[in-house]
Amino acid sequence: MNLEAIRAIYKFEMARAWRTKMQTILAPVLTTSLYFIVFGAAIGRRVEEIDGVDYGAFIVPGLIMLSLLTQSISNASVGIYFPRFTGTIYEVLSAPVSAFEIVIAYVGAAATKALIVAGIILATANLFVSYSIDHPGWMLLFLLLTTITFSLFGFLIGLWADNFERLNIVPMLVVTPLVFLGGTFYSIDMLPGFWRAVSMFNPVLYLVSGFRWSFYGVADVSVAVSLGMTSLFLVLCLTAVWWIFKTGWRLKS
Amino acid sequence: MAPTISVSSLSKTYESGLVALADVSLEIQRGEIFALLGPNGAGKTTLISIICGLVVPTDGAVTVDGYDIVKDYRETRSRIGLVPQELTTDAFETVWATVSLSRGLFGKKSDPAHLEKVLRDLSLWDKRDTRIRELSGGMKRRVMIAKALSHEPQILFLDEPTAGVDVELRREMWALVRQLRAGGVTIILTTHYIEEAEEMADRVGVINGGRLVLVDDKVELMRRMGRKELTLQLHKPITEIPRELTETFDLSLSEDGTELTYSYDTQAERTGITQLLSGLREAGLRFRDLRTRQSSLEEIFVSLVRRPGDGS
């Protein structure tokens, strides 16, 4: 195990985030604050409690998931796409590091950054609404599983993309709709039967549901199912990354 | 002595169907400076990229210090430093950050003293906190070299290190290469400046169209392949070389008719100089001065890569 390499990549990636901290930290905080103002304060006043939770508080887990997902994906996809784009990836590929170590370093850094942002948003939310966390241990577990899974997913996008347009297309056309339709701002019980059934195919639903349960003990689907689906997606991403490195796809000719 | 790099029957066909390397076998000795020469598209970069793990070979094998580049990639890669042909740098990072990353990537514990020495050797120490994009092209090239040296490699690949580099930096770079070699580092370089290979290399390999056309000791090569020219300055200009001389000797006359040039093979049993001189006397030609010139590596190179049928 080349621990020095993992440490070096991780440090390098974290330093890059620190240098662009306005972009990596302030932007999501600002966006989330806007969500709270619009959805929580303006609309929330007209919405009744959902599952016995005040609407403003109800959307806190969903918003955190929303930014955790988008942050994980964008951090990891840019993290690996950028060196491919500039060509500096040559060094990583010629270094005595295994695919596993490369993934740990890049995904680890992407996940760390996303978690930091999630933490900041959680703290920011406190300024707008009051919320409780019933199961902090589970909350951390869901945070971790989700950020690792979606950082891996972002890593895949960063490997697959061969231009900046493609880099943005998956998050824009797939992830954003999935997040919005995954019960971030509502309970799927509020949907008509057909759409509720469709929602069941949305992986994000399971993340948000499980995560919300760790806050308020209420969920759209059972926690075990949430955990199972999240882990399944994690395994899928891991398998894809493993295959890519094994074949050298998009990395070596 | 066992070679440090051993390439056997290496072939590479890119997905496009292009054959970049065809059955290349080569051994690099420990501590030597090996120059790989060849025209654009010959396969030099492909060969280097395979050894460094950037390109997957279609066939054949490479070992470094006895380790297989695929199976024992950690062993082989940690010994190798690569300065690629393209200038690819982390534009937004500082020089210090990028060389620190390189050292770590190759599994070495951080060692600021070593990095400082490398940066000083490359006159980059003053620039350590400068973002790379603010550096000039030549400086960036040095950063690439610093990165490759940051992890104390035993083998250094320099893929056209002096392309677009001014005379002074080139001289500094060669001084550095000599210093590294003195420290036991094996150096493999490609270059289009043949005088560089001529000046620096111990051995030369010529690659053309994916095939290794020749590998030889540089001095030996120049002696073996070298044509020598003997130029005689005639006392009185002539308009035509006497027929009896052109029949036996490969002679040419300068435009103004004052210089007669004889080219001969240094390896030949007889150089024919004695006969030529007596032939001249018989023809009544007197000369007042003479000089000889040995062909350069460049001329040898051009004659090697010129495909039959290219004419001239």
Ligand SMILES: Nc1ncnc2c1ncn2[C@@H]1O[C@H](COP(=O)(O)OP(=O)(O)OP(=O)(O)O)[C@@H](O)[C@H]1O
């Ligand atoms: N990734 C690739 N896919 C397809 N063909 C490639 C690829 N890389 C190189 N080639 C082709 O392989 C051949 C050998 O290229 P290579 O870069 O090894 O040549 P070179 O000797 O380094 O040339 P130069 O002196 O121009 O750097 C060329 O015809 C090139 O077009």
Ligand SMILES: [Mg+2]
């Ligand atoms: Mg090349």
